[in-house]
Structures are given as structure tokens and as C-alpha cells.
Amino acid sequence: MTPLPRGSKRPITTSAIGIGLATGAYGLSFGAISVASGLTAIQTQTLSLLMFTGASQFALVGVLGAGGGAIAAVLTAWLLGARNGLYALHIAPTLNLRGLRKPVAAQLTIDESTAMSIAQEPNVDRSRHAFWATGISVYVLWNIGTLLGALGASAIGDPATLGLDAAIPAGFLALLWPRLRDRAAWAIAAGGATIALVLTPLTRSGVPVLASALIAVIAGYRLRDRS
Amino acid sequence: MIWAAVLIGSLGCYLEKLFGFILPPSLLDRPMIRSVAALLPIAMLSALVAVQTFGAGQSLVIDARLAGVAVAVVALLLRAPFLAVVLAAAITAALLRATGLAA
Numbered sequence: 001m002t003p004l005p006r007g008s009k010r011p012i013t014t015s016a017i018g019i020g021l022a023t024g025a026y027g028l029s030f031g032a033i034s035v036a037s038g039l040t041a042i043q044t045q046t047l048s049l050l051m052f053t054g055a056s057q058f059a060l061v062g063v064l065g066a067g068g069g070a071i072a073a074v075l076t077a078w079l080l081g082a083r084n085g086l087y088a089l090h091i092a093p094t095l096n097l098r099g100l101r102k103p104v105a106a107q108l109t110i111d112e113s114t115a116m117s118i119a120q121e122p123n124v125d126r127s128r129h130a131f132w133a134t135g136i137s138v139y140v141l142w143n144i145g146t147l148l149g150a151l152g153a154s155a156i157g158d159p160a161t162l163g164l165d166a167a168i169p170a171g172f173l174a175l176l177w178p179r180l181r182d183r184a185a186w187a188i189a190a191g192g193a194t195i196a197l198v199l200t201p202l203t204r205s206g207v208p209v210l211a212s213a214l215i216a217v218i219a220g221y222r223l224r225d226r227s
Numbered sequence: 228m229i230w231a232a233v234l235i236g237s238l239g240c241y242l243e244k245l246f247g248f249i250l251p252p253s254l255l256d257r258p259m260i261r262s263v264a265a266l267l268p269i270a271m272l273s274a275l276v277a278v279q280t281f282g283a284g285q286s287l288v289i290d291a292r293l294a295g296v297a298v299a300v301v302a303l304l305l306r307a308p309f310l311a312v313v314l315a316a317a318i319t320a321a322l323l324r325a326t327g328l329a330a
Binding site: 173 | 228229230231232233234235236237238239240241243244245246247248249252255256258259260261262263264265266267268269270271272273274275276277278279280281282284285286287291292294295296299300303308309310312313314315316317318319320321322324325
């Protein structure tokens with residue numbers, strides 16, 4: 001295909017930077033919440049550099065902070081990150097990568113870069129540009145945000161006095177909100193919350209959230225032929 | 228213990244992304260897998276909201292966090308950005324505690 005004039009990619013780059021800045025603000029709250037949950041600033045930064053998928057990162061520190069233990073925290077993060085693999089599956093043919101670019105692109109495969117890339121389909125050239133521009137912009141600004149948030153929270157005192165323990169569920173709610181698009185989503189959300197609350201007094205911390213994954217499996221089985 | 232969770236958690240999340248690039252599509256591209264992976268964040272994020280709002284170890288309590296989350300709902304309905312939602316919740320809880328209105 002013929003390469004597009006440079007000008008047609010500029011709006012994509014601008015949006016990519018805008019999304020990066022918005023995500024940097026998420027990063028700021030992630031950094032603060034992670035430190036308030038008991039991780040060090042370096043552990044917090046390592047998550048943003050290596051894990052680099054927001055919901056999994058919030059979940060890992062949330063479960064650890066609530067005393068759920070490492071195994072439940074890791075499993076929760078993995079289950080939440082499974083969707084990234086399907087994003088990769090979807091965009092791999094468009095990106096058509098060889099060699100070292102493949103493992104690099106994998107790390108940048110998240111909600112934002114995938115959504116931006118898909119929005120440019122079927123124009124392959126723009127779709128690739130959107131993926132890389134958004135992925136790199138979000139990676140850099142998410143990590144800068146994390147650093148500032150972690151250092152800021154390290155400098156201040158008791159998380160409960162500052163209401164940071166209320167910021168944690170609010171953060172999860174803000175991640176959940178855009179996914180509540182239809183009646184089925186609301187039903188699944190209600191089911192997940194109910195299972196978790198019923199199990200909280202009965203099981204050790206960390207198990208209730210893992211158990212809520214069953215709702216997704218059952219609903220996923222019943223809705224498998226939709227969409 | 229925390230380091231193990233950070234590193235093993237990160238490795239797994241990276242491999243999930245990489246598998247989508249290197250495994251044959253026929254292995255992953257099934258309606259059931261697609262559907263479950265899309266629904267997992269809805270069920271689990273909702274569970275996390277519930278547990279982090281009401282949980283205190285193995286007991287369920289109502290405290291300033293609930294007021295914070297209620298204010299977060301209002302902020303989300305007003306289409307506030309992520310940081311504003313989180314800050315609104317934190318400030319609400321902090322104020323209720325500072326004034327002795329909630330634990």
C-alpha cells in the first residue's frame with residue numbers, strides 16, 4: 001500500500017499523547033495507592049515497568065494490601081490480564097511484526113493501544129502508527145505518574161487519615177465503570193460483588209475476589225455465541 | 228513475599244500478551260475464551276470494589292470508605308476524570324474521619 005502523507009498521522013499522535021496524559025493521572029493514583037497498600041516505591045515502579053496493565057496492577061496491590069497473600073494476588077492479576085492476550089491476537093496480523101519488535105509490541109499491548117489501533121482499521125499504516133504512538137506514550141507517562149505518586153505517598157503519613165483506603169475501591173470502580181455497557185454487564189458485576197461479600201467472612205482474604213471469576217466463566221459460557 | 232508476587236505476577240501478565248503474538252490463533256480464538264476473558268474484568272473489578280469498600284480482614288464493616296465510594300459514583304455520573312474520582316473518594320473519607328462523623 002502507498003504510504004500516507006505525514007500530516008494524516010499527526011492527529012493520531014496528538015490523541016496518543018492526550019491518552020498518555022490521562023493515563024499518567026491514573027499512574028499517579030496507582031503509585032500512591034500501591035505505597036499505601038504496603039509496597040515500597042521500587043516495588044511499585046517495577047510493577048509499572050514490567051507488568052504494565054493497570055487493572056492487574058491495582059488488583060495485585062489491593063489483594064496484597066488487604067492481606068490476601070501473594071498467591072491470590074498473582075492469580076487475580078493474571079486473570080485480569082488474560083484479555084491482553086486476545087488483544088494481541090486481534091492486532092498481530094495488522095502489526096505483522098518480525099524479530100525483536102514482537103516482544104516489544106507485546107509489552108505495549110493494553111486496552112488503550114489496542115482501542116486506538118482498532119479505531120484506525122482497516123487502514124494498516126494508520127492502525128500501526130496508532131498502536132505504537134499510544135503504547136509508547138502511555139508506557140512513558142504511566143511510569144512517570146507512578147513514580148510521582150509513589151514518592152508523594154512515601155512522603156506522607158497514615159493512609160487511612162488521608163482517605164487512601166477509600167481511594168482504592170473508588171479506583172476499581174472507575175476501572176469498572178466504562179465496562180458496564182449493558183444489562184448483562186450489570187448482572188455479572190452484581191454477581192461478582194455478591195459472591196465476594198458472601199465469601200469474605202467464610203474464606204481467607206484474597207479468595208472472595210478469585211471466586212468471583214466463576215461468575216465470568218459461567219456467564220462467558222452462556223454468552224459465548226453472542227458478539 | 229511481595230517481591231515474588233511483583234515479579235511472578237509481572238512475568239505471567241507479560242506472557243499472556245506475548246502468547247497472543249506467538250501462539251497459533253486457532254488455539255486461543257474460541258468464542259468461549261473470548262467471552263470469558265472479556266467478562267473477567269467486570270466480575271473481578273466489581274468484587275474488588277465490594278471487598279475494598281466493606282472488607283476489614285474477614286469481617287464486613289460500614290465506615291468512611293462507603294461514603295467515599297458513594298461520592299465516587301456521583302463523580303463518575305458527572306463524567307469526572309479518573310484522578311478526580313479517586314481524589315473525591317479520598318477527601319470525603321478523610322473529612323468524615325477528621326470531623327469524627329465516621330470511622
